[in-house]
Amino acid sequence: MENLNLQISITIIIISTLQLLFISTAADNQITPQKPITVNQTIVSPAGNFALGFFNTSGDLYVCIWYNNIPNKTIIWVANRDTPLKDPAGVFSITKSGYLAVLDNKGNTYWSSNTSLVVGNKTSATLSDTGNLVLGEDGTDNNPAWQSFDYPTHTVVPGMRLGLDFNHSNKLVSWKGASDPNSGDFSFGIDPLTRLQIITWRGGETYWRSHVWNGKSLSGARETTNGSFQSVLRVVQTNQDIYITFTPTGGGSITPAMYALDYKGSIKMMVWQETLKNWTVIWSRPRKPCDVYNRCGPNGVCDSSGPVAVCKCFSGFEPKNRIAWDAGDWSGGCARRKDLSCDAGDGFLRSERMKLPDRLALIQGADMAACETECLSNCGCTAYAYANVTGGGNPTRCLVWVGDLLDLEQVAQGGEELHVRLVASELVNTTQGSGSSHNNKHLLAITLPTVASVLFLLGILSCLFWRRFGQQSKNSTMFSFTPYLESPKLY
Ligand SMILES: *[C@@H]1O[C@H](CO)[C@@H](O)[C@H](O)[C@H]1NC(C)=O
Ligand SMILES: *[C@@H]1O[C@H](CO)[C@@H](O)[C@H](O)[C@H]1NC(C)=O
Ligand SMILES: *[C@@H]1O[C@H](CO)[C@@H](O)[C@H](O)[C@H]1NC(C)=O
Ligand SMILES: *[C@@H]1O[C@H](CO)[C@@H](O)[C@H](O)[C@H]1NC(C)=O
Ligand SMILES: *[C@@H]1O[C@H](CO)[C@@H](O)[C@H](O)[C@H]1NC(C)=O
Ligand SMILES: *[C@@H]1O[C@H](CO)[C@@H](O)[C@H](O)[C@H]1NC(C)=O
Ligand SMILES: *[C@@H]1O[C@H](CO)[C@@H](O)[C@H](O)[C@H]1NC(C)=O
Ligand SMILES: *[C@@H]1O[C@H](CO)[C@@H](O)[C@H](O)[C@H]1NC(C)=O
Ligand SMILES: *[C@@H]1O[C@H](CO)[C@@H](O)[C@H](O)[C@H]1NC(C)=O
Numbered sequence: 001m002e003n004l005n006l007q008i009s010i011t012i013i014i015i016s017t018l019q020l021l022f023i024s025t026a027a028d029n030q031i032t033p034q035k036p037i038t039v040n041q042t043i044v045s046p047a048g049n050f051a052l053g054f055f056n057t058s059g060d061l062y063v064c065i066w067y068n069n070i071p072n073k074t075i076i077w078v079a080n081r082d083t084p085l086k087d088p089a090g091v092f093s094i095t096k097s098g099y100l101a102v103l104d105n106k107g108n109t110y111w112s113s114n115t116s117l118v119v120g121n122k123t124s125a126t127l128s129d130t131g132n133l134v135l136g137e138d139g140t141d142n143n144p145a146w147q148s149f150d151y152p153t154h155t156v157v158p159g160m161r162l163g164l165d166f167n168h169s170n171k172l173v174s175w176k177g178a179s180d181p182n183s184g185d186f187s188f189g190i191d192p193l194t195r196l197q198i199i200t201w202r203g204g205e206t207y208w209r210s211h212v213w214n215g216k217s218l219s220g221a222r223e224t225t226n227g228s229f230q231s232v233l234r235v236v237q238t239n240q241d242i243y244i245t246f247t248p249t250g251g252g253s254i255t256p257a258m259y260a261l262d263y264k265g266s267i268k269m270m271v272w273q274e275t276l277k278n279w280t281v282i283w284s285r286p287r288k289p290c291d292v293y294n295r296c297g298p299n300g301v302c303d304s305s306g307p308v309a310v311c312k313c314f315s316g317f318e319p320k321n322r323i324a325w326d327a328g329d330w331s332g333g334c335a336r337r338k339d340l341s342c343d344a345g346d347g348f349l350r351s352e353r354m355k356l357p358d359r360l361a362l363i364q365g366a367d368m369a370a371c372e373t374e375c376l377s378n379c380g381c382t383a384y385a386y387a388n389v390t391g392g393g394n395p396t397r398c399l400v401w402v403g404d405l406l407d408l409e410q411v412a413q414g415g416e417e418l419h420v421r422l423v424a425s426e427l428v429n430t431t432q433g434s435g436s437s438h439n440n441k442h443l444l445a446i447t448l449p450t451v452a453s454v455l456f457l458l459g460i461l462s463c464l465f466w467r468r469f470g471q472q473s474k475n476s477t478m479f480s481f482t483p484y485l486e487s488p489k490l491y
């Protein structure tokens, strides 16, 4: 399969190279300073995979790139999403100053690529068969002045880069409605505070959170399937940049595939099924009751390991407001029965298969024993988790939490061990587990959505490597970030 993919890619490269050789001044997939496109025109990539043109929704005109060989326009990128052009005599063109711009008839700018480029005779914007629009001097992807792949809007297609910071777009932003490309409420990207998880936000609030990266996966479990198609979402760090990119494997690089954040806030991995003439959703989040952020309140555990999701408290904890909890309002979460002693009398409750809590802090260079010691030696520390990380120079990943534990879930498979700090007297009878004791549980009133078919292949969110671990100096035990520490001088 690998070889096949390679061959296909090589073939594509050869084809595109050949095509480039025969390009004279303005190929069908190019915009030049002399040849802008008008609202009724499109340009099409060499093999016909993608088209660029104006998308007209009730008279509002947006410059978009879409899959060209799929019946209904599936838009993957929008230029002027928040500034629709209303002038049917407008154009998308390369200006004298070297900008790609959406302009009305009078020359007013609705969107611009903000590039600075000396416009020469060969300056062009070229739509490639990967769906990338490249502005440059020679029509190739080498050293482009600007390229659409650096600025994803609401989808990530193979090759696009969703950056964390630096000069790239850092989040996918949903549409406002099914056919309204304006920026909606939802966004999706790498958590800028921890860089160890992926988040969907609704406005400023966390809407859905992935598992914490453990060196292998962000999904909590390695999800493997029988299917021929897998997608690998990688987080890549170079000297200058950190970004998410995604590579389909096994389905052939030609199969249209994408991650898309829909206007209802669902992040979906989809693959085009030619036989069905439709997109198949391979993976999407949120999907189940426990995916709702902080479903069971602070220190509450959303247990999705059984047939019905349950809210429960760790042993040593009890519902903060028993009456509300029993009535199905878990928002108050759980509280400790006994305060921590803050001396040698504290220990840890080991809880398995956990989605680790949010607001984590990373301690550099601490092995498992040091990780526990770090937590014990600080009165505010309420839990720790340790993982061996592969792929980096520094194999340890010690996480600690201060204060309440948020957005906890216990999953059926995968997850990680979480060590929750308890006062010694509460540890007497506990070996492990999330204290499923009597009425601390409560069935979630929502039934799990029927998983229509196990045949749906599960996507993999997988960070193949994260060199950050190897690049930081080893001798420091500083957090990589401190915003959530109640007292920054603690560590
Ligand atoms: C674009 O197409 C519409 C409808 O087909 C037509 O009314 C309009 O005149 C065309 N505009 C241009 C600039 O060709
Ligand atoms: C855009 O669509 C509207 C109808 O929704 C139509 O009246 C108008 O002519 C279209 N504009 C162009 C430029 O095609
Ligand atoms: C270009 O720059 C202007 C002004 O700084 C900004 O408002 C606009 O969003 C930028 N456009 C893009 C595509 O980054
Ligand atoms: C553009 O082409 C003209 C005539 O073909 C030539 O005189 C000029 O030097 C060229 N400019 C550049 C920047 O290549
Ligand atoms: C980002 O932009 C700055 C200034 O605009 C530039 O110096 C830097 O090289 C750019 N970084 C990357 C990775 O392109
Ligand atoms: C995978 O395929 C094998 C043989 O084709 C089958 O026995 C097995 O049940 C399949 N497993 C899943 C999870 O579909
Ligand atoms: C395509 O799939 C969606 C759900 O994934 C479904 O609602 C829709 O009806 C399907 N369309 C066709 C033409 O099969
Ligand atoms: C295409 O659009 C039509 C009409 O809106 C719809 O019935 C059909 O399901 C769509 N097909 C796909 C593949 O989405
Ligand atoms: C980490 O690796 C060490 C040595 O390879 C092993 O002893 C330990 O059990 C591992 N710990 C975890 C949490 O995987």
Ligand SMILES: *[C@@H]1O[C@H](CO)[C@@H](O)[C@H](O)[C@H]1NC(C)=O
Pocket: 425, 426, 428, 429
């Ligand atoms: C521990 O278990 C014993 C018997 O199994 C029971 O009598 C005792 O009350 C328990 N202690 C706590 C603190 O739960």
